[in-house]
Amino acid sequence: MDINEVREEVKKELISQRSRNEDSTIPFLCQKLGIGNEFDVITAIGDLEITGEIVLTGFKTVYREDGGAIHLAKYSGNTNQ
Amino acid sequence: MQNPEKNTECYEESWDSFGSNVKKHILGKLEEFEKNDFDLIIGFTRGGAILALTISCILKDNIKTYDTPLKASVRTIPKGIVCKRYDPCFIMNQPTSDHEKKDITKYLKDDLENFYKIKPNKELLNLLVVDDNLSGATRMKYLVRFLKTLLFVKSIKMLAYVRHPEFIDPPIPTIREFPSNKTYFSMPWHKTHEKRDLVFDVDEDTTKVRIHLKFSKDIDFDKLFQDLSDDYYIKKTYLFKGAKIYRIENGASELRIEKRNEFLYLDYILHMFYPPKECLKVLGESNNNCKAFGDKSICALGTKKTKATCSVCSILNCNSSFIIKIINFDNNQPIVSFNNVDSRNTNETLIPAIKNWFEISIPNLKSEND
Numbered sequence: 001m002d003i004n005e006v007r008e009e010v011k012k013e014l015i016s017q018r019s020r021n022e023d024s025t026i027p028f029l030c031q032k033l034g035i036g037n038e039f040d041v042i043t044a045i046g047d048l049e050i051t052g053e054i055v056l057t058g059f060k061t062v063y064r065e066d067g068g069a070i071h072l073a074k075y076s077g078n079t080n081q
Numbered sequence: 082m083q084n085p086e087k088n089t090e091c092y093e094e095s096w097d098s099f100g101s102n103v104k105k106h107i108l109g110k111l112e113e114f115e116k117n118d119f120d121l122i123i124g125f126t127r128g129g130a131i132l133a134l135t136i137s138c139i140l141k142d143n144i145k146t147y148d149t150p151l152k153a154s155v156r157t158i159p160k161g162i163v164c165k166r167y168d169p170c171f172i173m174n175q176p177t178s179d180h181e182k183k184d185i186t187k188y189l190k191d192d193l194e195n196f197y198k199i200k201p202n203k204e205l206l207n208l209l210v211v212d213d214n215l216s217g218a219t220r221m222k223y224l225v226r227f228l229k230t231l232l233f234v235k236s237i238k239m240l241a242y243v244r245h246p247e248f249i250d251p252p253i254p255t256i257r258e259f260p261s262n263k264t265y266f267s268m269p270w271h272k273t274h275e276k277r278d279l280v281f282d283v284d285e286d287t288t289k290v291r292i293h294l295k296f297s298k299d300i301d302f303d304k305l306f307q308d309l310s311d312d313y314y315i316k317k318t319y320l321f322k323g324a325k326i327y328r329i330e331n332g333a334s335e336l337r338i339e340k341r342n343e344f345l346y347l348d349y350i351l352h353m354f355y356p357p358k359e360c361l362k363v364l365g366e367s368n369n370n371c372k373a374f375g376d377k378s379i380c381a382l383g384t385k386k387t388k389a390t391c392s393v394c395s396i397l398n399c400n401s402s403f404i405i406k407i408i409n410f411d412n413n414q415p416i417v418s419f420n421n422v423d424s425r426n427t428n429e430t431l432i433p434a435i436k437n438w439f440e441i442s443i444p445n446l447k448s449e450n451d
Contacts, residue, residue, distance in 0.1 A: 003317070003319050025247070026352050026353075027247060027248050027249055027250050030249070030250035031249045031250060035250075036250065036251060037251075038250050038251075038352070039316060039328070039330055039335060042335045042350050042352055043317070043326075043328050043335070043337070043350075045350055046328075046335065046337040046348055046350040047321055047326070047337075049289065049348075049350070049422060049423070050291075050339070050348065050422065051322070052423070055287065055423050055425065056287045056289055056351060056389075056423070057287060058285050058287060058388075059285075059354070059388045060247075061278070062216070062245060062247045062264075062265075063090075063264050063265040063276050064214075064216050064245070064265060064355075065214040065216075065265060065266055065267055065268065065271060066267075066271065066274045066277075066358075067091070067265060067273075067274035067275050067276045067277050067361075068274075068277050068278075068355070068356065068358060068361050069276070069277065069278035069279070069356060069361070070216055070217070070353055070354070070355050071353070071354040071356075071388050071392070072247065072352070072353055072354075073351035073352055073353075073354070073392075078423075080425070
């Protein structure tokens with residue numbers, strides 16, 4: 001998929017999640033949409049945030065092998081749109 | 082404080098289980114390993130080195146074609162004396178620690194090329210990159226990206242002992258599954274730690290800030306980006322809404338630069354935030370007086386500690402030389418200003434703190450309202 005297609009797929013997925021009151025991390029979006037390169041999804045997220053179509057909704061916390069936290073950004077469609 | 086002996090959330094792998102799982106994995110895939118014909122196994126730091134050497138020994142003992150000096154040799158990263166180094170920026174928004182990055186970019190290519198030259202018939206190298214316990218796999222991906230640029234490398238495969246199930250891309254084969262009822266996984270050579278995190282002033286904060294750089298109209302942006310691409314990975318450029326977008330990949334964060342007339346707009350996109358190790362406290366502690374970057378920590382510059390502000394702190398400080406290079410590119414520095422990207426959860430202390438960071442980092446900075 002080229003960057004425009006990835007952007008459309010990410011936007012569609014996050015807007016549909018908004019209607020279900022859900023949000024996604026980038027690794028989850030990669031898997032759900034079958035997009036192999038996470039940087040393509042990151043790029044799409046960056047563009048859609050600037051246009052206001054999606055928003056950062058918070059962080060999901062997981063823990064690494066030394067017990068240290070990792071915070072994964074979560075995104076969803078913008079409810080103000 | 083939780084008694085580590087009763088830590089029910091951490092799976093503690095034993096030496097026995099580690100050894101037998103690695104051996105079972107290889108013996109179950111003998112044909113595949115024979116076909117892969119690995120010349121070199123590359124492992125990161127102590128855990129990767131242990132796994133690489135274990136795999137090498139098992140391959141040499143069980144597959145005839147590996148029973149030769151030039152097959153399944155091991156190269157650890159970084160090279161030299163193996164020790165546990167202290168690095169507050171380890172796997173934050175850098176692809177690797179400074180020490181590892183220097184080894185990869187300065188020494189690894191020559192070492193691999195010298196190895197390739199002593200092989201009979203000048204066969205290209207088949208490489209296996211391993212790490213013990215993966216989450217985001219940032220440094221593995223960085224290394225593989227580097228290795229793909231080498232003309233004497235034929236194939237690169239990745240293998241990890243285990244990977245956290247939250248991270249599934251790219252798919253990297255693992256020797257064992259992550260236990261379903263556990264939160265984290267400890268290798269036999271690690272003491273089990275309790276869960277640790279930053280101590281936040283405010284739990285949720287989704288503030289995002291955009292940095293505006295207004296240059297003079299005669300700025301040579303082509304030269305600027307050419308200079309930047311010498312040191313930083315400018316992955317892609319494309320057009321979006323009438324502007325040219327540059328995508329900068331640096332480890333776990335991505336920077337996005339939008340070029341519009343004489344403006345550059347610098348955006349960061351949050352993905353994975355690994356807090357600085359020295360700032361981590363056992364869950365339940367209240368002391369949050371940590372400043373991993375000293376006077377240049379964003380929390381030292383007037384903002385509350387939140388996940389959003391700590392992320393910004395790591396992005397700015399780990400990309401500091403990149404940002405400074407842009408601003409000091411031309412004798413005529415740009416005018417710097419900021420805005421909130423989203424108006425919902427605005428932390429009003431963040432923009433002033435970021436402005437302070439810029440003023441400390443760049444003498445004589447020109448900012449809006451000067």
